[in-house]
């Protein structure tokens with residue numbers, strides 16, 4: 001018994017999260033869900049359902065975010081996150097994150113926040129410019145609070161989150177300087193081996209809000225329709241024409257899911273030469289995705305049928321999260337000389 005507790009203490013601390021703006025999709029799966037499942041036995045992992053962060057661009061519609069929380073928890077269970085190994089918690093129910101976020105906001109300039117490339121791209125995509133909600137511009141600061149509240153060292157995320165981790169480490173440096181010692185650890189992104197999954201329309205990122213992603217719970221028919229609609233090479237008109245592999249959404253998906261690397265290399269060469277039709281590749285992808293998604297779909301449906309169980313595991317994960325993050329916020333406030341009563 002003593003051994004297991006000691007063993008637990010040396011497991012690297014992992015924190016990651018998702019905004020519950022909708023059910024999760026294949027992009028999340030490739031970008032970070034797979035790594036989270038892979039490391040949960042060897043790491044001390046917490047996953048945050050980031051409902052407060054989701055409000056930063058849905059501030060007038062909290063009930064929509066709320067209604068997606070259990071959808072996301074069901075996605076976690078469906079892909080194989082084991083609540084006995086990984087704590088799943090609700091961000092809005094972890095007050096230490098708000099406490100740390102309030103402190104950190106004073107350590108970061110507006111100019112620094114405006115330089116964040118991911119936030120910049122999101123603001124551009126929404127076309128909101130200067131009317132961007134203050135909370136949205138500041139969400140990376142709260143994300144630093146998410147990460148540091150757990151004293152996390154490892155953050156499994158997609159590459160769009162690298163600027164958040166960079167900022168988090170800058171804040172860590174500032175806090176440590178003010179505290180006169182290394183009270184908070186730096187964190188590192190854990191990126192998936194495969195690159196970012198593009199949207200089915202060929203846009204750089206698969207995203208729920210752009211409507212170009214395949215949800216994890218998609219039916220067989222929905223998956224097939226999505227694959228059929230996938231952007232390939234617009235100049236590949238006749239089967240005999242040479243085709244382009246780069247920027248081809250079907251190949252991007254095959255790269256992420258096809259385990260027969262040798263045959264895939266063959267197919268790419270054939271496609272480039274000409275003589276290989278899109279539909280052959282699409283049928284191959286349909287079969288592979290169906291194999292991947294069928295068990296996930298089944299477990300997801302099963303999980304959604306038991307919302308009380310999902311609530312229970314979220315409550316338990318949140319209880320554990322509160323214990324450890326309250327301790328961090330107390331420690332940081334003490335170290336910085338904030339009054340505590």
Ligand code: TRP
Pocket residue numbers: 015016017018019048050053143146147155157161
């Ligand atoms: N910003 C992340 C995303 O959009 C979600 C997130 C919130 C997160 N808090 C986090 C990721 C903490 C890693 C760590 O996907």
